[in-house]
Amino acid sequence: MMDGFGFPASAGHYRFRAESGIVKRLLRDVDPKGEVLDLGCGVGYWAEAFAQRFSSVVAVEGSGALYQALEERCAPYPNIRPVLGNVLSFEPEGYHRVVFLGGLLMYLDEEHVTALLRRLVTHLEPGGIILCRESTVRGKTERRGGDYPVVYRSVQDYRRIFKQCGLTVRQSERNEPYVLMQIGCELIKKWKGLVPEPFQMLGIVGPLAYWAMRLGNPWINHLFKALGISFPKLENHFFVLEPEAS
Numbered sequence: 001m002m003d004g005f006g007f008p009a010s011a012g013h014y015r016f017r018a019e020s021g022i023v024k025r026l027l028r029d030v031d032p033k034g035e036v037l038d039l040g041c042g043v044g045y046w047a048e049a050f051a052q053r054f055s056s057v058v059a060v061e062g063s064g065a066l067y068q069a070l071e072e073r074c075a076p077y078p079n080i081r082p083v084l085g086n087v088l089s090f091e092p093e094g095y096h097r098v099v100f101l102g103g104l105l106m107y108l109d110e111e112h113v114t115a116l117l118r119r120l121v122t123h124l125e126p127g128g129i130i131l132c133r134e135s136t137v138r139g140k141t142e143r144r145g146g147d148y149p150v151v152y153r154s155v156q157d158y159r160r161i162f163k164q165c166g167l168t169v170r171q172s173e174r175n176e177p178y179v180l181m182q183i184g185c186e187l188i189k190k191w192k193g194l195v196p197e198p199f200q201m202l203g204i205v206g207p208l209a210y211w212a213m214r215l216g217n218p219w220i221n222h223l224f225k226a227l228g229i230s231f232p233k234l235e236n237h238f239f240v241l242e243p244e245a246s
């Protein structure tokens with residue numbers, strides 16, 4: 001998300017640390033003696049964090065290149081089982097205390113999201129939850145094609161889909177560290193649109209924008225809200241989901 005904006009390498013670490021604090025809080029009351037299923041786990045930053053707290057982690061990734069990095073990251077953790085495979089055909093074994101979907105659903109069309117969530121509900125332990133951390137869009141759901149086909153769904157659309165799959169939203173909140181960085185990205189995009197490439201000076205403007213976000217946090221996020229400005233267009237939300245009481 002943050003490539004090509006001139007942000008320092010530490011931007012990714014900052015965001016992950018800040019998001020980890022939110023995830024810890026959201027999972028505070030979850031018994032650590034249980035298994036986490038991390039679907040679309042990428043290189044395994046979250047799988048590693050879960051392995052430090054929970055008994056075991058099954059981490060599934062579909063990209064061969066990312067899977068190699070995942071295997072390396074997981075090597076020191078005997079309680080992580082990395083799996084190379086498509087989440088749509090992956091058959092979970094047994095029951096999970098937490099299923100983590102971090103930025104996965106935007107790659108799937110609604111039919112697949114629904115099929116996946118319905119299957120996952122049947123693999124939750126009693127009291128188990130699905131923690132979803134997903135890109136969202138203000139206004140109407142947007143489908144983007146081209147080199148990077150994704151669906152940015154509105155929060156309302158996610159709520160509708162979750163309900164359709166027999167899931168109740170126990171808690172939801174905007175992912176403020178993500179949105180902060182997204183503000184930086186969208187401002188730089190505007191800059192790139194206005195200034196011809198030879199004069200963009202991303203090596204200077206990128207770090208300046210990044211540090212302005214960091215030092216202006218949390219007031220920058222509040223400022224846009226207070227002024228009623230719908231910016232940035234893309235957001236990100238955490239949803240804590242549990243099966244509807246039958």
Ligand SMILES: C[S@@+](CC[C@H](N)C(=O)[O-])C[C@H]1O[C@@H](n2cnc3c(N)ncnc32)[C@H](O)[C@@H]1O
Pocket residue numbers: 039040041042043045046060061062063066085086087088101102103104107
């Ligand atoms: C935005 S990245 C998020 C990675 C990680 N969950 C995180 O939060 O840092 C989404 C990941 O989902 C993986 N992915 C997308 N569709 C998938 C599928 N059908 N099966 C397995 N992995 C998939 C991608 O390869 C990518 O690594």
